[in-house]
Amino acid sequence: MDSVIQRNFDVAVIGAGPAGIAAAVAAAESGARVALLDDNPAPGGQIWRGGAKSSHHSQAGHWLDRLSNSSVSVLAGTRVFYAHNGALEAESDDSLWQILYGKLILATGARELFLPFPGWTLPNVVGAGGIQAMVKSGLPINGKRVVLAGTGPLLLAVAAYLSEHGANVLCICEQASFSQLCAFAPALAAFPSKLIEAAQLRFRSRRAPYIMNAWPVAAFGKERLQSVQVSENQRCREIECDYLACGFHLVPNLELARALDCRVTNGFVEVNEFQETSQPGIYCAGEPTGIGGLEPAIVEGRIAGYAASGNLNSAKQLLATRVRYKKVVNAMKKAFALRPELATLAKSDTLLCRCEDISFEDARKHASWRAAKLHSRCGMGPCQGRVCGAAAEFLFGWTIDSSRPPIFPVRCSSLAASSLPSSPAQRHGGSQ
Amino acid sequence: MLETLTVRVNGSPVNVPAGSTVAVAVLLSTGACRTSVSGQPRAPLCGMGTCFECRVEINGRQHRRSCQVVCEADMEIKAHG
Amino acid sequence: MTRKPDVLIVGAGIVGAACAFELANAGLRVAVVEERFTAAGATGASMGHVVVMDDSEAQFSLTHYSQTLWEELHGELPPSVGFERCGTIWVAADEEEMAEVRRKCAYYRERRVHAEILDPQALQQAEPHLRVPLAGGLLVDGDSVVYPPAAASYLLERAVASGASLHIGKAVMTLANGSARLADGTTLSAGVLINAAGKFSPKLTPGIQVKPRKGHLVITDRYPGTVRHQLVELGYLKSAHSLTSDSVAFNIQPRKTGQLLIGSSRQSDVEHDDVESAILSRMLHRAFEYLPAIASYSGIRIWTGFRPASPDKLPLIGLWPEDQTLYIATGHEGLGITTSLATGKLICAQILGQPAAIPAEPYLPSRQFVTEAHA
Numbered sequence: 001m002d003s004v005i006q007r008n009f010d011v012a013v014i015g016a017g018p019a020g021i022a023a024a025v026a027a028a029e030s031g032a033r034v035a036l037l038d039d040n041p042a043p044g045g046q047i048w049r050g051g052a053k054s055s056h057h058s059q060a061g062h063w064l065d066r067l068s069n070s071s072v073s074v075l076a077g078t079r080v081f082y083a084h085n086g087a088l089e090a091e092s093d094d095s096l097w098q099i100l101y102g103k104l105i106l107a108t109g110a111r112e113l114f115l116p117f118p119g120w121t122l123p124n125v126v127g128a129g130g131i132q133a134m135v136k137s138g139l140p141i142n143g144k145r146v147v148l149a150g151t152g153p154l155l156l157a158v159a160a161y162l163s164e165h166g167a168n169v170l171c172i173c174e175q176a177s178f179s180q181l182c183a184f185a186p187a188l189a190a191f192p193s194k195l196i197e198a199a200q201l202r203f204r205s206r207r208a209p210y211i212m213n214a215w216p217v218a219a220f221g222k223e224r225l226q227s228v229q230v231s232e233n234q235r236c237r238e239i240e241c242d243y244l245a246c247g248f249h250l251v252p253n254l255e256l257a258r259a260l261d262c263r264v265t266n267g268f269v270e271v272n273e274f275q276e277t278s279q280p281g282i283y284c285a286g287e288p289t290g291i292g293g294l295e296p297a298i299v300e301g302r303i304a305g306y307a308a309s310g311n312l313n314s315a316k317q318l319l320a321t322r323v324r325y326k327k328v329v330n331a332m333k334k335a336f337a338l339r340p341e342l343a344t345l346a347k348s349d350t351l352l353c354r355c356e357d358i359s360f361e362d363a364r365k366h367a368s369w370r371a372a373k374l375h376s377r378c379g380m381g382p383c384q385g386r387v388c389g390a391a392a393e394f395l396f397g398w399t400i401d402s403s404r405p406p407i408f409p410v411r412c413s414s415l416a417a418s419s420l421p422s423s424p425a426q427r428h429g430g431s432q
Numbered sequence: 433m434l435e436t437l438t439v440r441v442n443g444s445p446v447n448v449p450a451g452s453t454v455a456v457a458v459l460l461s462t463g464a465c466r467t468s469v470s471g472q473p474r475a476p477l478c479g480m481g482t483c484f485e486c487r488v489e490i491n492g493r494q495h496r497r498s499c500q501v502v503c504e505a506d507m508e509i510k511a512h513g
Numbered sequence: 514m515t516r517k518p519d520v521l522i523v524g525a526g527i528v529g530a531a532c533a534f535e536l537a538n539a540g541l542r543v544a545v546v547e548e549r550f551t552a553a554g555a556t557g558a559s560m561g562h563v564v565v566m567d568d569s570e571a572q573f574s575l576t577h578y579s580q581t582l583w584e585e586l587h588g589e590l591p592p593s594v595g596f597e598r599c600g601t602i603w604v605a606a607d608e609e610e611m612a613e614v615r616r617k618c619a620y621y622r623e624r625r626v627h628a629e630i631l632d633p634q635a636l637q638q639a640e641p642h643l644r645v646p647l648a649g650g651l652l653v654d655g656d657s658v659v660y661p662p663a664a665a666s667y668l669l670e671r672a673v674a675s676g677a678s679l680h681i682g683k684a685v686m687t688l689a690n691g692s693a694r695l696a697d698g699t700t701l702s703a704g705v706l707i708n709a710a711g712k713f714s715p716k717l718t719p720g721i722q723v724k725p726r727k728g729h730l731v732i733t734d735r736y737p738g739t740v741r742h743q744l745v746e747l748g749y750l751k752s753a754h755s756l757t758s759d760s761v762a763f764n765i766q767p768r769k770t771g772q773l774l775i776g777s778s779r780q781s782d783v784e785h786d787d788v789e790s791a792i793l794s795r796m797l798h799r800a801f802e803y804l805p806a807i808a809s810y811s812g813i814r815i816w817t818g819f820r821p822a823s824p825d826k827l828p829l830i831g832l833w834p835e836d837q838t839l840y841i842a843t844g845h846e847g848l849g850i851t852t853s854l855a856t857g858k859l860i861c862a863q864i865l866g867q868p869a870a871i872p873a874e875p876y877l878p879s880r881q882f883v884t885e886a887h888a
Contacts (some may be wrong), residue, residue: 039481046480075501111478112478114478121468126479127480133499134453134455134476137451137452137453137479138448138451190497224473355469355484367550367682371550371553374552375552375663380814382487382495382734382811383482383485384813387478387482404815410812411811411812412505412731412775412801412811413801413809415793415797416793416797416798416801416808420792487734493638494734494811
């Protein structure tokens with residue numbers, strides 16, 4: 001049977017992306033004993049996956065160095081499956097970790113929103129962030145033909161990255177229209193560094209045609225992807241390619257926050273100016289509080305780390321910066337809002353739930369996510385609704401609002417050794 | 433760093449750069465990690481441990497998310513794709 | 514709804530669905546009113562084991578009758594219901610339990626239920642993943658499993674096809690004297706009312722002695738071929754027996770998908786549906802004792818449910834003494850799925866004043882007025 005490891009920390013940070021790293025470093029540099037947990041093999045999250053050398057951002061090197069030079073205990077390959085009332089439970093390859101914490105910082109990041117369309121389950125139809133993660137994990141992309149589709153600056157970033165690694169990016173299909181993007185331009189003008197960044201990304205991906213008003217309609221192939229049908233200005237054309245990488249916005253990973261009864265409003269975790277959630281002693285930073293990318297994540301992580309370790313002075317100094325970043329985030333949301341046609345791509349026999357192979361039609365006939373899960377079994381697979389649930393929210397307007405342990409599948413032996421609480425009151429140490 | 437190592441996917445040796453994930457080794461070998469409930473071949477979608485399409489058996493343990501496991505020399509990987 | 518229905522059923526769980534199915538089939542005008550959605554209560558949480566039990570003659574009679582009804586129905590069940598006659602193996606850990614196996618076998622055989630005693634070798638052949646040594650087991654190959662939410666849905670669909678009406682999302686506040694007052698202020702009248710509201714039944718009919726008995730279940734990822742039959746330890750009977758103490762018993766079900774459903778636990782006097790580590794841990798450790806391999810299996814989901822339990826371990830099926838328009842169909846504890854179809858038949862027979870296939874006396878709600886309530 002697995003070993004059970006018990007440790008105490010002042011601050012436990014869950015998620016070792018930029019927000020989590022910044023939070024852990026800030027807390028450790030303020031004198032706290034800090035643990036940083038992540039289920040990937042190494043810190044970095046998505047944006048800094050693979051470490052400093054594989055990231056274009058100079059900050060990656062800076063922060064990863066600061067992390068390794070700090071006193072933070074980094075627990076990589078360790079998957080948190082529940083947390084409550086000062087204790088968290090996590091599983092690694094051969095152990096169960098039971099960690100007692102004084103304060104908890106959730107930096108669980110975001111995942112891609114996948115919108116179903118015919119053929120989306122073919123091998124080599126991947127996420128935009130996904131293909132970048134895979135290339136960073138060793139996938140050879142040199143000479144491969146890639147169609148990028150979706151929305152937002154992430155497409156440019158991925159296109160730039162892939163191009164530099166030798167991929168033949170055939171086109172970048174942006175679903176937003178030109179006029180929609182123009183509305184964004186004035187807001188962006190207030191942040192010249194953002195404009196410069198966008199221009200740099202475009203330059204680095206310049207060989208790939210950037211097409212607006214375009215989105216994928218269907219993917220074709222036998223054992224794997226062979227071609228993609230794209231709608232461009234109301235006309236369809238078929239493009240032969242090796243990979244289709246789709247990025248339709250990011251969905252915050254809220255499962256742990258919900259399981260801890262942190263208040264979630266409009267799909268994001270509510271936090272005060274010090275990144276503290278509605279549950280005292282539980283903080284949240286980065287994408288789960290609002291999709292904003294790298295800069296807000298780092299600032300929020302630092303604020304949370306300082307606040308959780310009692311270093312309010314340092315936290316206060318960063319508040320103004322954070323406010324500015326939030327305004328950029330809001331403008332971006334409007335510029336890249338998803339067009340309604342994207343909700344109509346799936347045919348009735350297109351799969352919605354990939355874990356259980358449940359069709360769009362079989363899921364849709366139910367009135368709520370809960371009924372759909374029970375009756376169609378959509379969302380009852382190992383991904384626990386992370387893919388189909390997010391899609392269902394966009395497609396049907398359902399609310400996926402509950403979260404129960406384990407928030408990831410784990411070994412039954414880990415479930416047996418864990419100490420989940422006995423009552424809602426015990427979940428929060430008696431305070432509600 | 434051009435270090436490579438060898439793992440076995442469904443019994444066949446596969447050479448990968450050191451630091452590659454098991455998902456990559458499987459993609460280079462069979463092209464698919466698993467077969468879905470209705471018989472479709474599936475490969476990684478999200479690349480970050482949330483979609484569960486990359487599940488394979490590694491050294492006897494089933495349903496491991498291969499995109500989050502780094503290859504080690506002589507790993508026995510079974511992909512039912 | 515234009516004409517007053519003959520029967521108004523509160524609760525679209527498996528029992529309400531089975532009653533609707535029978536009554537609509539018999540030509541009555543049926544209305545089903547459900548506060549949440551089909552199978553939202555115990556039915557949605559339950560294991561779906563259709564099993565013949567021998568705790569008492571009355572329990573045997575009801576489960577056996579109902580199992581025959583499932584057999585008669587199974588040919589028309591859609592694939593979603595997942596009906597599988599995988600059989601049950603009652604597992605004996607020691608000689609004392611083997612003696613119980615022999616007693617049980619004789620009991621079943623006397624009543625023409627096919628049962629076969631398995632010695633340790635035969636048990637190991639039947640279920641290679643069970644730990645060794647075990648003392649043996651009893652194979653009851655007529656038992657089966659179903660996916661309860663789909664079964665309830667199917668029964669309701671058939672009822673609707675026979676003219677029943679479904680009112681989903683409507684909460685019933687009072688149920689008496691031929692009418693149901695809904696939360697939205699409207700009133701529905703019917704010739705006869707049926708309280709099939711499971712753990713909520715005492716709220717609607719004060720005086721019903723039915724209490725919720727909490728259970729936990731864990732479902733794993735797909736590991737086809739691990740287990741072939743529903744496996745239940747003989748200690749399960751002790752666990753189901755006790756009305757007060759918390760208990761666990763090894764009870765595992767192979768789903769058609771290759772997933773394993775791991776149970777079982779019982780707790781009284783707990784109202785919240787949170788997963789509780791202490792009893793979950795006991796339950797899982799008990800399961801590992803019998804099937805060591807599953808300790809390393811991936812557990813995808815844990816949930817809880819509340820079995821509506823009556824003090825004498827028999828359901829309440831029949832007229833409520835205080836109200837000649839009101840029938841009760843609840844209190845099935847862990848045998849709701851199994852005995853749902855028989856419940857529908859018994860209720861239908863009583864409402865139509867016709868003889869039933871089995872004696873109805875043991876299940877009549879009036880018994881709760883005759884004797885002192887047990888703790």
